[in-house]
Amino acid sequence: MVTTQEVNLPLDRLREAFVTALGLPEGYDVTGLEYRSIVEWDSLAHLTLVTTIEMTFDVMFDTTDVLGLSSFSACVEILKRHGVTFDG
């Protein structure tokens, strides 16, 4: 009965974290998103996003990370620095 193996891939978990934290409709394509480019991703939502990603990947961002998290792809790079692997 286990059918959710796909959702466990890091990139999927990150997409899910963005959709949840920013309150976007399910299935919304977040991969090209940039901070402040949509009304849902404002400075208040940014803090929720930071916390959601920290909890999803069990990492701790410092102030530089929080400021550097300016897009979905920047987030991938920051998570890689924190030891999260996205390949394979």
Next chain:
Amino acid sequence: MSAEKLLSLPQYSLPQAQKETLLVERLNELHLHHHGASDAYARVTDAFFPGFAGAGTVSELPWIPIGLFKSHRLVSVPDADVYKTLTSSGTSGDPVSRVYLDRSTAQAQAEALAAIMTTVLGHDRLPMLIVDWPGVIRDRAQFSARGAGILGMMTFARQPRYLLDEGMQLDVAGLVDFLGEHGNRPFLIFGFTFMVWQHLLRQISGLGLDLSHGILIHSGGWKALQEHAVDDEVFRRDFLEQTGLSHIHSFYGMVEQIGSVFLQGSDGLLHPPNFADIVVRDPVTWEELAPGQVGVVQVLSMLPWSYPGHSILTEDLGIVHGVDDDPGGWLGKRFSLVGRVPRAQLRGCSDTYAASSAATERAAEPGAVE
């Protein structure tokens, strides 16, 4: 070295002359940008600084009075680029300042505030106590200055906890709980000066709570505390005696220049960061005053791009106490505030400006920017 270095180098690390050379270069560019993009800015500065052809020092730059943000729609980017409007928190009925932000200006403000605050907080985000209630950041499209200040500081925090409810009642149990969990390592306390005094310190005096690992950042000034005979010295003394808290920094800032705050150093005075500065002016001749003399404070910052707020004459009175001479080692000017410009004088000043900018098109009040 380019002006970007003013943000990336450690703050308070540049001697005034070196800093000013870089800053003036960028401020001249900003003047040209805003002059070309904002009709209101161009008219006012042309009227008051005829023949201006570039500044050699910060004091030579044109400025606009802060009241102009209440009377005019000052914006230097296409409307489609405005992503958020900030408003000042005025008494109800009074006109409020409106500040129009695009994405790059907002990002620069966030990075600039971080450059300042990490000087005293470090780069790790700290557990945070907010001396306010959650409703203050409820309206997302138009934050008040209070809300914007709290949100800005939350960048440096994790697990923020609001200490007050809507009726300004302190959640003592919540505070005790927080201290039990985080009280033996550095944590951040943020709030407005009067609220920190009235709704935190006065409510916990006698409870024996230990805030000695806290770093308190507060702003808002001393006016509301004058009737309680509380000034910076009393504030610090009482916090130390009653809670053990000794790491306290006030700051001076305004919605018209978010991100460019002037932080209190170990000398008790306020310090411009590398990327901002102040000039104190004679209220009659508008000439720059020498250190030690009281005058009107002009604030300059290299951050404002989407609105012409890089050089503003405030309604505050201040004194420059020295330059590159802080015993604590923070370079640049250091200053204090001594009050507000008397209303009558202010009116005279704004009348002059109103007359000069009467021809300026007064834009219809813009709606909330989504």
